[in-house]
Amino acid sequence: MHLSPAPYFKLHPVTSFADLLPGIVLMLLLSSQLLYGQRVAPLLRKGEQAVEVADYYTAIHYFEQALATKPRPSTRFRLAEAARQFGAYELAERHYDYLRTYQQAAPFPTLDLGLGQCLLSQGKYEEAAASFARFLGNGQGNATQRAHAQAGLDNAQWAADQAPDSLWRVERLPRRINSPYAEFGAWRQGDSLYFTSYRYELRKDRYRPARKVAKVLFTSDEKRGRLLRRGFNADTVHTAHTAITPDGQSLYFTRCRFTEGARIRCQICVREKDRRQRWSNDFVVLPDPINMPHFTSTQPAIRWDTNDLRLYLIYMSDRPGSAGGFDLWQVPIPAKGEKWSLPSPLTAINTPQNEISPFFEPQSQTLYYSSERTPSYGGYDLFRQRYLGNEQWSKAENLGQPLNSSYDDTYPYWTADQTRVYFSSTRPGGTYLDPLTKNCCPDIFKASHYPPVPPITYADEDSLTVSLTPIPAPLPPTAKQPTTLEEFLPLALYFDNDQPDPRTRRATTKRTYADTYFQYIGREEDYYMAFTDEEDEQEALSQFFAEEVSKGYEDLERFSAILLQLLEEGQTVEIFLKGYTSPRAKGDYNLLLGKRRVSAVKNQFLQWRQGIFQPYIAHGQLIISEVSFGETRAAASVRDEKAGERLSIYSPEAARERRVEIVEVKRE
Secondary structure, three states, X not given: OOOOOOOOOOOOEOOOHHHHHHHHHHHHHHHHHHHHHHHHHHHHHHHHHHHHOOOHHHXXXXXXXXXXXXXXXXXXXXHHHHHHHHOOHHHHHHHHHHHHHOOOOOOOOOHHHHHHHHHHHOOOHHHHHHHHHHHHHOOOOOHHHHHHHHHHHHHHHHHHOOOOOOOEEEEEOOOOOOOOOOEEEEEEEOOEEEEEEEXXXXXXXXXXXXXXXXXXXXXXXXXXXXXXXXXXXXXXXXXXXXXXXXXXXEEEEEEEEEEEOOXXXXXXXXXXXXXXXXXXXXXXXXXXXXOOOOOXXXXXXXXXXXXXXXXXXXXXXXXXXXXXXOEEEEEEOOOOOOOOOOOEEOOOOOOOOOEEEEEEEOOOOEEEEEEOOOOOOOOOEEEEEEEEEOOEEOOOEEOOOXXXXXXXXEEEEEOOOOOEEEEEEOOOOOOOOOOOOOOOOOEEEEEEEOOOOOOEEEEOOOOOEXXXXXXXXXXXXXXXXXXXXXXXXXXXXXXXXOOOOOOOOOOOXXXXXXXXXXXXXXXXXXXXXXXXXXXXXXXXXXXXXXXXXXXXXXXXXXXXXXXXXXXXXXXXXXXXXXXXOOXXXXXXXXXXXXXXXXXXXHHHHHHHHHHOOHHHHHOOOEEEEEEEOOHHHOOOOOOOOOOOHXXXXXXXXXXXXXXXXXXXXXXX
């Protein structure tokens, strides 16, 4: 996938929910049906507005509310379409299936096309083939839609016959690198791994929750990633997609800005090393025609041509003049003092589908990239083509499973010995920001190639020869996710120091836990700067943010999804919250701070999915109770005396005390 916004972006400006809450609850109690009926049209309108600017995540939630308010087949179809375009294939499949099961599909002739795409992307190849065949058999749809259906049918039939290569072992990189957001564009230099992460707050963003920006990090030995310094990253634009020249003197990268809603536009830039062999603070935006106005140029890669001994810049662009969609272009890198020439499309690579995320391996003269071309397992697949000289390339080769999956597999990077691959994938098993959609975000994976072990030949006394083939070691088991509310308990949710609403004595807040969480993890780097001197301290803090802070938020999302399912089944649920604080202030202040933190968690439930829990709270089906404690409930490991900010604010021991726990659940 190309650089795309995280799914929690909102299209509308900030509105204080807490200011409106009393009136909303009163109206729900007096006349919820009338209120809901009046809300359907605005919800549908906002959903369509979100679709127009490619903010499908927001559209999903507006259409979901409209469907819950007044079930209509047309609303369900809109929801399914938005979910499919966002990549929430399981959700989309469920609503497409509902329309088919209850014989409501007739008004929607493209339903089987959308359903087939969802099934293909989930690896349900036989069902996908049947759905595409139904669409082609109904005689409807335009030429483009029928071409997509035929390609989908061909892909489903091809993928069903493929067997995975057992010599590749694929593993997801640890949480120290992969966050709940998007990580991509990994490449190695020496023992350092460079990659891009899409987890940082966009400064002064008027949308809420604030949108994210991408920044470039590096890590050694797969430890915690650290941001590139010397002004390389910015807080107001995306910085991503790095590629270095063979002499190590030039670094090409991308800077992108939001244009409208969830859309972005990118430009390729370059930094040079100074006389002290440090990256310059200044950078140059490549000129037109490399960066064409009103079009995106991004994802640079370096190609060394062993025939004409020249360096080329390969990059992705949606500029006019190629096969369609996103395509790969190349241009010779000029010597110092020379001007850039006109770029040209890689016609032997590009197709009417999208080609993205190139990487050129110089020793084998092979271009690796991602494409939606056929044959495909679904979504973006990894392909390669070898350069033959004189602008000739070998035929495209799909890299097969397990490097490819039915999901999006992108950003390949191959080591020179061809035994290790880094790539990004949205395949299942990662962390979801929203369990409803089960989409977002790509994680970085590492695949290692193990050559076949020769069989062991054994001859007994009777000269009978037996060949024994070693059994490959099994992959490590995937951690099991909780399936009941009780399995999460106690569910700990962590807060930054004196948050929310620092230096106040209020017992409530207008903020949600999500507001405080995203701000908190955005300050992770500040904690490293303030606390860590030794490597073991860095590792301890890294584990705290990854295994406790981030995991707590992910568990809260899963907890909420299971809770909604129970409420929809008619169960009555009561949740008990406890607030904790670290001992840095007087007891009465700590008690109020603990209450504010409990209030933020309550607001999280009230605002989750645009307030889907509100009717259940208003009618007493969901009850949120609290027992708020200050320092008196803090563990004895944190010293009550002010030990200095380093230990009493930034240490994992102190940070662990600033939390709210869901400690008990009762249900009927």
